[in-house]
Amino acid sequence: MAKSELGVKFNHKDHKSVLTKRLHDGFFKVDSYQVEHELFAGGRTEAFTRELFERGEASAVLLYDPKKDLVVLTEQYRIGAALDKNEASPWLLEVVAGMVEEGESAEEVACREAEEEAGCELNQLIPISSYWSSPGGTSEKVHLYCALIDSEGLGGIHGLQDEQEDILVRIIPFQAAYEGIESGAINNAATIIALQWLKLRHGELSGSDIIKGEVI
Numbered sequence: 001m002a003k004s005e006l007g008v009k010f011n012h013k014d015h016k017s018v019l020t021k022r023l024h025d026g027f028f029k030v031d032s033y034q035v036e037h038e039l040f041a042g043g044r045t046e047a048f049t050r051e052l053f054e055r056g057e058a059s060a061v062l063l064y065d066p067k068k069d070l071v072v073l074t075e076q077y078r079i080g081a082a083l084d085k086n087e088a089s090p091w092l093l094e095v096v097a098g099m100v101e102e103g104e105s106a107e108e109v110a111c112r113e114a115e116e117e118a119g120c121e122l123n124q125l126i127p128i129s130s131y132w133s134s135p136g137g138t139s140e141k142v143h144l145y146c147a148l149i150d151s152e153g154l155g156g157i158h159g160l161q162d163e164q165e166d167i168l169v170r171i172i173p174f175q176a177a178y179e180g181i182e183s184g185a186i187n188n189a190a191t192i193i194a195l196q197w198l199k200l201r202h203g204e205l206s207g208s209d210i211i212k213g214e215v216i
Contacts (some may be wrong), residue, residue: 071173118154
């Protein structure tokens with residue numbers, strides 16, 4: 001499909017969003033906006049209110065050992081899953097991830113979080129995509145990567161105690177992790193997207209050499 005076919009009709013000049021009030025200012029922040037925008041059928045909306053969960057940018061990275069065909073995932077408690085009684089457990093299997101702080105690049109955060117959460121040094125870092133996690137209500141944008149690593153010696157419990165992190169590192173054969181999407185064992189967006197991307201490029205990356213410090 002040609003790129004021009006994917007263009008959207010409106011852009012930033014076709015809306016007005018004004019911050020009116022900070023509703024919550026704790027570990028997370030919630031703001032209230034007055035919004036109006038152009039309509040597809042012509043004309044413009046009246047002003048209406050939208051609340052926005054201010055989350056900022058995040059960096060997430062799938063750690064993949066191409067020589068052994070293993071992925072390295074983290075297991076940790078998530079409050080969002082804890083309230084869903086239909087889920088077997090609030091402990092989720094996830095890719096390494098963290099928030100981008102002021103002055104940091106997404107690539108730097110991927111490297112930092114891999115060290116903090118998995119004790120892992122990244123080698124080749126391959127961009128997968130950048131996407132809005134839930135743009136109807138949050139500002140969070142995720143920058144997703146795959147990193148080619150050597151999984152030798154990885155494992156154990158990691159995380160920053162002052163951030164209440166208790167993270168178990170899991171080393172899993174790629175195919176078993178991929179099958180976890182269908183079984184429901186893998187049930188969060190970044191991990192599903194990353195594993196599906198790796199499935200598409202598995203033949204290319206599996207068994208490949210790791211070139212230290214290279215970003216593709």
